[in-house]
């Protein structure tokens with residue numbers, strides 16, 4: 001089972017994916033938690049780019065993500081043989097963020113050979129709330145992290161989710177604009193139902 005968390009910056013992806021891992025392990029599952037960009041040399045390059053240390057156009061950035069993802073696929077496929085895999089961001093992030101400046105069909109094409117997730121959880125939180133969380137909790141701000149851009153990315157996510165649901169993807173939208181515990185309860189209920 002390949003589970004993805006998606007949402008805008010500060011929506012709680014890292015927080016919720018860690019709590020879900022602990023929850024599922026407590027229930028006796030073997031769980032592998034991973035994230036994108038990964039810790040590979042390409043992933044590190046991407047992270048520096050997101051911090052604004054390197055200038056890269058958005059199409060090139062999407063290609064870098066695809067290289068990182070291509071290497072990530074081998075790891076994920078191996079883990080899926082005997083574990084539940086939870087991934088903190090996947091190609092939907094590239095669609096929602098890079099479609100601000102790159103053609104969506106092109107983004108979908110360059111990701112077309114990667115593994116289809118079994119379940120995608122979209123944590124929906126208004127940009128204003130996310131911006132506040134980021135400002136309160138982080139020492140550095142990334143290139144997409146202003147309220148107006150985050151709100152545009154959130155709207156992109158909503159469009160993409162509609163499109164991919166039509167393509168037969170299982171995507172669940174969860175209100176993440178509440179406490180960590182309440183959000184987790186909703187996530188856990190959704191995953192339980194899916195695992196049944």
Ligand SMILES: Nc1ncnc2c1ncn2[C@@H]1O[C@H](COP(=O)(O)OP(=O)(O)OP(=O)(O)O)[C@@H](O)[C@H]1O
Pocket residue numbers: 007008009010011012013014015016133134137176177178179180181183
């Ligand atoms: N439901 C919540 N209510 C209040 N604060 C939260 C909530 N969920 C997460 N936070 C806090 O907001 C900050 C951002 O959360 P988190 O790192 O999980 O977000 P993220 O979606 O992974 O963001 P990023 O894009 O930075 O990776 C963290 O400091 C976290 O403790």
Ligand SMILES: [Mg+2]
Pocket residue numbers: 013014015088
């Ligand atoms: Mg995170």
